[in-house]
Structure formats: structure tokens, C-alpha cells
Amino acid sequence: MLRVEGLDVQYGRIRAVRDVSLEVSQGEIVGLLGPNGAGKTSTLGAVSGRLPVAGGRVLLEGEQLDGRPAEEIVRRGVSLVPEGRHVFATLTVAENLAIGATVRKDRAQVAEDIERQLERFSVLRRYYRSNAGKLSGGEQQQLVIARALLSRPRLLLLDEPSLGLSPLLVDLVFETIEQLRAEGLTILLVEQNASRTVEVADRCYVLRGGELVAHAPRGDLSPEELGDIYLGAG
Numbered sequence: 022m023l024r025v026e027g028l029d030v031q032y033g034r035i036r037a038v039r040d041v042s043l044e045v046s047q048g049e050i051v052g053l054l055g056p057n058g059a060g061k062t063s064t065l066g067a068v069s070g071r072l073p074v075a076g077g078r079v080l081l082e083g084e085q086l087d088g089r090p091a092e093e094i095v096r097r098g099v100s101l102v103p104e105g106r107h108v109f110a111t112l113t114v115a116e117n118l119a120i121g122a123t124v125r126k127d128r129a130q131v132a133e134d135i136e137r138q139l140e141r142f143s144v145l146r147r148y149y150r151s152n153a154g155k156l157s158g159g160e161q162q163q164l165v166i167a168r169a170l171l172s173r174p175r176l177l178l179l180d181e182p183s184l185g186l187s188p189l190l191v192d193l194v195f196e197t198i199e200q201l202r203a204e205g206l207t208i209l210l211v212e213q214n215a216s217r218t219v220e221v222a223d224r225c226y227v228l229r230g231g232e233l234v235a236h237a238p239r240g241d242l243s244p245e246e247l248g249d250i251y252l253g254a255g
């Protein structure tokens with residue numbers, strides 16, 4: 022479904038991503054692991070059109086995404102849940118959810134989809150008319166995932182969704198990810214929680230210093246190898 026070929030991402034003269042190639046097939050959860058500064062967020066930025074592609078190509082079902090505006094990429098079925106739970110704090114939960122659907126024209130089905138997300142994340146129903154800024158970190162994470170789903174993506178890009186959450190909420194995030202795959206969604210997951218990611222992902226790629234250093238199917242990365250990834254050794 023997604024094919025990234027020889028991707029380069031640059032910030033001025035800094036090359037954050039170098040010659041990265043990866044694939045995500047229909048219905049897969051693919052993990053993208055690596056230490057801080059490895060280039061994971063920059064890779065998602067380039068795929069989602071939020072950052073310019075300095076080299077290489079990004080293809081969705083064979084069609085070129087690179088060079089297209091971010092909004093068009095959302096319309097084509099790729100939705101990003103950025104790092105850091107960016108909710109519109111002074112808007113209500115309802116308004117935040119509606120923003121996720123602005124690229125759509127099928128208004129009647131949007132209402133149905135909002136209902137589906139309120140069933141999935143019951144806390145959002147409870148605070149539906151409250152300002153999103155009042156929600157806890159875990160509740161805001163549920164809101165940004167629900168908001169991203171309201172664009173009806175085929176491919177969901179998740180950037181560190183479990184970061185800073187309590188163990189119970191980390192469980193909820195990973196259960197949600199598995200549930201979404203069961204519903205047919207394809208997921209590219211950037212995570213610092215490597216041990217949970219290798220459990221849930223069909224395959225993982227490992228980035229370090231902007232370059233791809235490993236690619237492994239489920240079960241192929243040992244705890245020792247994972248430790249090396251985060252210590253920056255190996």
C-alpha cells in the first residue's frame with residue numbers, strides 16, 4: 022500500500038533522513054523504531070506531506086504522494102496522529118472531532134462515524150461538550166486518534182501514541198491499534214515502547230542516525246537487540 026523509496030529529508034543543511042526505503046502492505050501494522058533523533062518523526066512528516074521530500078519517492082498504491090499538499094494526502098487516505106497530542110484546547114471535543122472530517126463531503130456518514138468513535142472511546146462521549154484542554158493526557162490521546170480516524174484513512178500514521186501515558190492507558194492504546202487492524206486499517210507506528218511494538222507489529226524497521234539499520238518480521242528482534250537500538254550501540 023505504502024512504498025517509500027530512497028527517502029531523504031533535510032532541515033536546511035541537516036540531513037535528518039537518508040536514503041530510507043520501506044513498505045507497508047494492506048492490513049499490516051509496521052513498527053518504526055529507533056532512538057531519539059533517528060529520523061522517525063521526519064519520515065512520518067515526509068509521508069504525510071508536512072515536510073518536503075528532499076530526495077526519493079513516496080507512493081500510495083503506486084500513486085505519487087511526494088510533492089502533494091498535506092491536505093490532499095489526507096484526502097487520498099493517509100492520516101497522521103502527530104507526536105504530542107495536539108488538541109485544539111479551547112474547542113470542545115465535538116468540535117475537535119468535526120475538524121478531523123473537514124476533508125470529507127459525505128456529511129451524513131460523518132455523524133455516523135463520530136458515533137462509532139464515541140463508542141470506541143467512551144470518555145469522549147462523557148466530555149463531548151467540554152473543552153479539549155480539560156482532558157487528561159490519555160484522554161487527549163484518544164481524541165487525536167479519533168480525530169484522525171474521522172478522515173476515514175486507509176493508512177494511519179501514529180507518532181509515539183503511548184509516550185508519557187500510564188500503564189493502563191498504554192494498554193488501551195495498543196489494544197486500540199490491534200482493533201483498528203482487525204477493522205482493516207493499515208498502520209505505520211512510530212514508538213519508543215519497542216517491546217510492545219514488536220509484539221503488535223507484523224514487521225519492524227529500525228532507524229538510527231537517519232538511516233535504516235534493520236528490518237525484521239515479528240519475533241526476529243531479541244530483547245538484547247532492542248536494548249542496543251535504544252542505547253545506540255550495535
Ligand code: ATP
Nearest residue numbers: 032035036037055056057058059060061062063064
Ligand atoms: P524523536 O523520538 O526524538 O522525535 P525521531 O526519531 O522522531 O526522534 P526526528 O524528530 O525525525 O527524529 O529528528 C531527526 C533529526 O532531525 C534529529 O537530528 C533532529 O535534531 C533533526 N531535526 C528534527 N526537527 C528539526 C527541525 N525542525 N530543525 C532542525 N533539525 C531538526
